[in-house]
Amino acid sequence: MNIRQYINKSMSYDEYLSLVTNLLEHGKTTGPEQTASRVEYSKLNLVRMNRVAKTLVHNDEAFESVAMVDLPQTWLIVTEGWCGDAAQNLAAIEHVASASEAIKTRYILRDENPELMNEFLTNGSRSIPKLIAVDDASGKVLGTWGPRPATAQSYWNEMKEQGIEKAQLSENLQRWYNADKGVSLQKELAGLAKEWSQALL
Numbered sequence: 001m002n003i004r005q006y007i008n009k010s011m012s013y014d015e016y017l018s019l020v021t022n023l024l025e026h027g028k029t030t031g032p033e034q035t036a037s038r039v040e041y042s043k044l045n046l047v048r049m050n051r052v053a054k055t056l057v058h059n060d061e062a063f064e065s066v067a068m069v070d071l072p073q074t075w076l077i078v079t080e081g082w083c084g085d086a087a088q089n090l091a092a093i094e095h096v097a098s099a100s101e102a103i104k105t106r107y108i109l110r111d112e113n114p115e116l117m118n119e120f121l122t123n124g125s126r127s128i129p130k131l132i133a134v135d136d137a138s139g140k141v142l143g144t145w146g147p148r149p150a151t152a153q154s155y156w157n158e159m160k161e162q163g164i165e166k167a168q169l170s171e172n173l174q175r176w177y178n179a180d181k182g183v184s185l186q187k188e189l190a191g192l193a194k195e196w197s198q199a200l201l
Contacts, residue, residue: 001115001116001119002139003076003116003132003134003139003141004134004139006076006108006113006116007074007076007106007134009108010076010106010107010108011106011107011108012105012106012107013090013094013105013107015107016079016107017046017049019081020042020045020046020081021046023042023081024039024042024043024046024081027039029041029042029080029081029082030042030080030081030082030109030111031080031081031082031109031110031111031112032111033111038082039082041082041083041084042081042082044087045081045082045083045084045086045087046081046087048084048087048088049087049090049091052087052088052090052091052092052177052182053091053094055181056091056092056095056181056182057181057182057183058095058186059183059186059187059190061187061190062096062099062186062187062189062190063096063099063186063190064099065099065190065191065193065194066096066097066099066100066103066189066190066193067099067100068100068194069099069100069102069103069193069194069197070100070102070197071102071135071196071197071200072102072135072136072137073102073103073104073133073134073135073136073142073196073197074103074104074105074106074133074134074136075093075097075103075104075105075106075131075132075133075134076106076107076108076131076132076133076134077090077093077105077106077107077108077129077130077131077132078108078109078110078113078116078117078120078128078129078130078131078132078146079107079108079109079110079128079129079130080109080110080111080128083128083129084170084174085127085128085129085147085148086128086129088148088174088177089129089147089148089149089182089185090129091182092182092185092186092189093105093129093131093185093189095182095186096185096186096189096190096193097189100193103193110126110128110130117130120132120144122146122147127146127147128146128147129146129147130144130145130146130147131144131145131146131189132144133145133192133193133196135199135200138200140199140200142196142197142199142200143192143195143196143199145188145189145192148173149180149184149185149188150184150188151180151184152173152176152177152180152184155172155173155176156169156173159172159173
């Protein structure tokens with residue numbers, strides 16, 4: 001797969017936010033499934049993204065670690081406006097990526113790019129957000145992350161095993177995100193960024 005073709009047609013974070021905002025002004029969301037529930041999720045997520053960006057707790061250790069990354073790379077994030085986990089994590093991704101001038105983030109929609117998504121499934125699922133780290137020089141995929149921090153994923157799996165209903169699962173996960181304030185993801189991405197930068201050595 002030539003992943004550069006997807007990077008070339010991707011957008012910045014600000015462009016992604018503008019796209020979601022403009023679609024909502026016309027009663028729409030991203031993707032082909034234009035249901036009332038997805039539009040409502042997208043509205044909620046836009047509010048959530050803005051709140052997460054304001055309440056995110058800066059982690060010095062993670063920031064300093066990522067600041068040392070000097071391998072030019074692109075973090076291509078596959079997402080959709082209606083995705084709850086995307087709304088919770090994108091601001092933290094942007095924050096930690098901003099620590100290094102070598103890292104740039106780009107965004108692309110899942111349902112408009114099924115071939116890309118199918119190359120980066122999570123346990124056979126088209127889960128998002130999915131971050132794909134790409135070496136700028138070679139176009140090689142350095143690694144991936146997603147769709148949620150490992151601690152959050154473990155919590156989700158435990159709840160599912162306990163038979164907790166989906167609505168309660170989502171509410172509990174929302175509480176986890178609110179309490180965590182993006183710290184877990186910052187630490188996780190800092191460790192991965194270090195690994196990815198050493199992948200070509």
